Amino acid sequence: MKTSIFTVLIFGVFIIMFATAFLFFFEIIFRLGRQLMAKSNALEDEIVQRQEAQSQTETSLWEKELLLKEIHHRVKNNMQIVSSLLRLQARRLGDARIIEIINDSRSRIGAIALVHKALYSPDSLASVSLHDYIKELTNQLFDFYAVEQERIKLITDVESISLNIETATPCGLIINELVTNSFKYAFPDERQGEISVILKQNSQADGYLLQVADNGVGLPEDLDIRNSDSLGLQLVVNLAEHQLQGELEITSNNGTTFSITFQETGYVQRI
Amino acid sequence: MKEKILVVEDEWIIANDIKDSLADMGYRVTAIASSGEDALAKVEEEPPDLVLMDIVLKGEMTGIATAQAIRARRDIPVIFLTAYDNQYMVDQAKKIDSSGYLLKPFKDRELHIAIDMALHKKQQSGS
Numbered sequence: 001m002k003t004s005i006f007t008v009l010i011f012g013v014f015i016i017m018f019a020t021a022f023l024f025f026f027e028i029i030f031r032l033g034r035q036l037m038a039k040s041n042a043l044e045d046e047i048v049q050r051q052e053a054q055s056q057t058e059t060s061l062w063e064k065e066l067l068l069k070e071i072h073h074r075v076k077n078n079m080q081i082v083s084s085l086l087r088l089q090a091r092r093l094g095d096a097r098i099i100e101i102i103n104d105s106r107s108r109i110g111a112i113a114l115v116h117k118a119l120y121s122p123d124s125l126a127s128v129s130l131h132d133y134i135k136e137l138t139n140q141l142f143d144f145y146a147v148e149q150e151r152i153k154l155i156t157d158v159e160s161i162s163l164n165i166e167t168a169t170p171c172g173l174i175i176n177e178l179v180t181n182s183f184k185y186a187f188p189d190e191r192q193g194e195i196s197v198i199l200k201q202n203s204q205a206d207g208y209l210l211q212v213a214d215n216g217v218g219l220p221e222d223l224d225i226r227n228s229d230s231l232g233l234q235l236v237v238n239l240a241e242h243q244l245q246g247e248l249e250i251t252s253n254n255g256t257t258f259s260i261t262f263q264e265t266g267y268v269q270r271i
Numbered sequence: 272m273k274e275k276i277l278v279v280e281d282e283w284i285i286a287n288d289i290k291d292s293l294a295d296m297g298y299r300v301t302a303i304a305s306s307g308e309d310a311l312a313k314v315e316e317e318p319p320d321l322v323l324m325d326i327v328l329k330g331e332m333t334g335i336a337t338a339q340a341i342r343a344r345r346d347i348p349v350i351f352l353t354a355y356d357n358q359y360m361v362d363q364a365k366k367i368d369s370s371g372y373l374l375k376p377f378k379d380r381e382l383h384i385a386i387d388m389a390l391h392k393k394q395q396s397g398s
Contacts, residue, residue: 073354076354077354077375080285080354080375080376081282081284081285083376084284084285084287084288085284085288087288087291088284088287088288088291091291143378143380
């Protein structure tokens with residue numbers, strides 16, 4: 001009997017010990033589970049927060065682009081106002097030479113305004129598509145100087161090239177001057193002819209070739225292009241060689257050809 | 272007799288540039304209005320044969336609302352002028368029975384043709 005009581009006792013103690021251990025173990029599992037749940041909730045919160053932050057960043061980027069486009073639009077409109085202001089003045093003048101000077105200035109303003117127009121078009125922000133720009137610029141020039149395309153034919157051959165505003169603007173001004181020059185001097189006495197504007201990747205160097213040519217009467221023999229009084233020619237030479245740091249070559253043979261090889265000017269991308 | 276045109280444009284310089292161009296084309300500008308409210312008053316003062324209407328204006332009324340108000344009272348053709356070429360603007364302008372929509376900057380020749388056609392159409396429908 002003694003033995004059996006002793007056995008029951010030992011057995012009881014054993015069960016109690018076992019139960020305590022089990023409860024203790026269960027408590028640990030339970031606590032670990034709670035901690036894990038808390039961690040997982042925190043992670044889920046963080047994911048939501050990060051998603052919100054990302055969408056905020058995207059929205060603010062979108063707003064920034066929209067504002068930038070709006071600014072380019074306003075710059076273009078302001079240039080339009082400057083141009084109108086000059087025309088108001090020109091209409092009150094009698095001297096044909098001064099009127100011509102004012103009109104040439106308006107045409108230059110127009111060339112720059114088109115760069116800003118290109119920068120608020122739907123698919124561009126930091127660069128100007130030269131293909132579209134040159135088409136618009138040359139058409140604008142024909143309208144501006146009231147030149148009939150039946151009399152002077154325009155040929156444009158422009159590869160799909162996009163350039164930053166710092167490169168596109170001097171390119172536009174150079175084309176503006178050269179096409180204007182051809183209008184004024186290459187085809188005297190209502191002569192017929194052709195003007196061509198070509199822009200392509202330069203096969204030899206890592207850069208571009210801009211060529212503006214006409215098949216008119218050619219440049220005067222005694223013209224020293226680098227020491228000319230004409231602002232137009234000074235603009236062409238200096239924008240090509242200094243602003244674009246390119247090379248300018250002029251041939252006058254069955255008309256006039258200006259060839260400029262240049263690279264995109266290196267500015268750190270700002271936007 | 273010279274046809275009379277009211278120019279509604281809040282940018283004085285642009286308005287006067289247009290006025291000079293219109294004079295060169297042989298039209299007479301009755302007035303320049305810089306807001307919708309001003310335009311309605313000027314139409315009553317001296318009813319023009321045609322209105323050139325900028326869409327973005329000073330004050331409470333847009334050019335589109337102003338055109339609507341003018342057309343509700345009088346049968347005067349309205350041509351919209353705007354620097355904005357977004358579809359929303361075009362859709363808004365379409366709701367009004369307008370005689371044209373010119374995108375700034377426009378050529379004098381385009382303006383002349385648009386005015387000529389609008390006046391001609393008005394004359395035909397009136398006679």
